[in-house]
Amino acid sequence: MSKGNNLKLTLKDDQHRHFRDDDFWRIIPAWKDVTREEFSDHMWQMKHSIKKVEQVKTVLAELCKDQFYQDMLEGQKITPMNIRITPYIFALMDWNDPVNCPMRKQFLPIGSQFLPDHPYYEADSLHEDVDSPVPTITHRYHDKVLFLPTTICPVYCSYCTRSRLIGGSTETVEKETYGVNQARMDVAFDYIRAHPAIEDVVISGGDAFMMTAKQITFIGENLLNIPHIRRLRFATKGIAIYPQKILSDHEWFNALNGVHKKAREMGKSVVIHTHFSSPKEITIFSKLAMDRLFAEGIIVRNQAVLQEGVNDNINDMVLLIKQISYMNIQPYYVYMHDMVPGCEHFRTTIAEGEALEKAVRGTTAGFNTPTFVCDAPGGGGKRHVASYEYYDRENGISVWTAPNVKPGEVFFYFDPIRKLSAEAQARWSVKETREAMIAEAKKKAGF
Ligand code: SF4
Known part of the structure; x- marks a missing residue:
């Protein structure tokens, strides 16, 4: 993203109120x-x-x-x-x-788009498998777990951070695909029951839209019945890519709403975390789906991924934020793209993420302004995009810590090499030189 045009806001005041119909x-x-x-x-x-x-x-x-x-x-x-x-x-x-087309880029891969992976990419960049005490559970934050009961989604995103797991084997990756399975769930529930510090469960995957009504009820009720569980989040891209499910699968909708209502009776919460990344994903179908959820009091928050050529400019980002806010979705996070395979063409620099957040701030109310975060590779968790310990912009190396998640550890995020100067790109091409640059950045960060 070049500074200048991509940060010049030219949206009309009421553009976000118009839904394609x-x-x-x-x-x-x-x-x-x-x-x-x-x-x-x-x-x-x-x-x-x-x-x-x-x-x-x-x-x-x-x-x-x-x-x-x-x-x-x-x-x-x-x-x-x-x-x-x-x-x-x-x-x-x-x-x-x-x-x-930003929509094609997100969901339909073409050979000409791909770039070589970064030297430090990892299939499990966020170390979800490393931080997994039992299958389907990642336990990184003290009071929260990520629960992955299925690897199936209604749409497969080209930028998926769990490409190592989701959507079945491809010509390049062998994967174990699984749907909701009782034995796996029992192990996950036992783990959660045995750890009273856990209050928060993110039910992701995979996508909750691919679970049956019975599975939604079973998972929701079992988790809510664990006394120390206070909050459930069903993670789904469904509202963005398959709003018809909300509008016409009444059995499924009633199951979700039933779990939500039961939670409220228990003084707990069940919310949806969804995943609009481009305003082009939004139509009257999205608005109607959200109207139905909102009428029942179901809270929906959004997590977008910053992607070059999709939303890395102020107009698309602000339109996205204002339009989802208008539909009563709270813009929660915008993620720096993870350093996973096959995604180098999507990635932006930390500097670009910071510049976009600065440009976005003040365009709408604070509670509707998403936090731009970098999910620190290696399992440091989500960190505010400007909260690095040190950032070598010339060589695209940022250094991060996560004192409440992994005390004493240091994490690195690397900007895409194609966005660096010719001199810096040359330095990256030599293994010893890049290792020395990383060591230097770590030292400058005070470690
Ligand atoms: S919906 Fe989520 S889990 Fe499924 S492919 Fe897209 S990013 Fe991956």
């Missing part, structure tokens, strides 16, 4: 006769989800140029994520310019 899916040749009623049905969305490159070609017909098709095939040889895209999201992609 046309039959946008009819632009796709295969869906030109699909009615609004059909498109609004969650079953129709699942049945027509795109899972193969060949399917992209079939539904797009003449809109799929041969060069783009070849590019998708090349992408399949590199990407760690399988394709799974709801028609809702697929139809929101710009098929006149798919290569540059």
